[in-house]
Amino acid sequence: MTTEAKQGTRERLLDAAATLTYRDGVGIGVEALCKAAGVSKRSMYQLFESKDDLLAASLEQRTSAYVATLLPAPDDGRTPRERILDVFEQVERQAGEPDFRGCPYLAVQIELKDRSHPASRVAHQVKANLTGFFRREAEQGGASDPELLARQLSLVFDGASARAGIGADTLTGLVAPTVTTLLDAAGVR
């Protein structure tokens, strides 16, 4: 394969892995992944050591788009309170989409049940970065305990997306009042 063809094959595999894993779970077979990508198993194994590596790479590749959709741009002129609330508006918006199945980085860790799996490590880091975002905003917003507020917001984020993902809640009228209450209690005005 030329470098360009390899790149195309790689991208198709990453897309198929991200899409099918999100829809069907980490148990998705190599055959199904290769079929969806239109790639032979031989080609797949020339590019990735294993399905585990493909899965980790597919999560990694989606991260920047995920973060860009979810988090406000740095220094957008809004207050930390507004910026935090904006993240939860995005969660509520995403939860309204018909194919929403919750946060992919939470789901993959719950499904794999193996913290040392390469995909779990990628997902763990993405979630830690989100908590880091909340912590910085909490500090800048003058929270009485920025670490506690960051953990609370991460908990609400994961609880909300998990419950919406399984159809236990729509999040409408739930997330904004919950986050507002926590921000108020932490003194972030």
Place this chain on the structure above:
Amino acid sequence: MTTEAKQGTRERLLDAAATLTYRDGVGIGVEALCKAAGVSKRSMYQLFESKDDLLAASLEQRTSAYVATLLPAPDDGRTPRERILDVFEQVERQAGEPDFRGCPYLAVQIELKDRSHPASRVAHQVKANLTGFFRREAEQGGASDPELLARQLSLVFDGASARAGIGADTLTGLVAPTVTTLLDAAGVR
């Protein structure tokens, strides 16, 4: 098989399904389940239509023990606020156990990604019953909006157990202050 032998086989299968699914996920194979239960596949299929039915029955069977561990006895003389906080103390305690992997009824729904699966239906009902418990306590505790508080507490419950289950948080110093803040905001003293 005698009725007694059938009953024993059935219970071993239910136990194996509950234990292995919680530890390894819903992708666990029929071979592994039967091996762990010390039961032939033929015997399994005489008792259960399919692995899906076995999984649903294993969740159903565990429900009463799960509820008994988690929820306070009715009319135990404590206030609704104390009874609600007690549930979250149980979650924090469970989260400290080495083999804790989060709420089994949340995990199975996230893993199956199929709301019509018999096991998803069982799990959905168990979670709906927990929200019902919170709603009744919220009403009795004079919450300004019992429905909102019940949804908030369910969200915290699932967020907390999911995050502890994947090792993203220990819950120490997190759950009690969060629930207390929500109870205070709802006027449940």
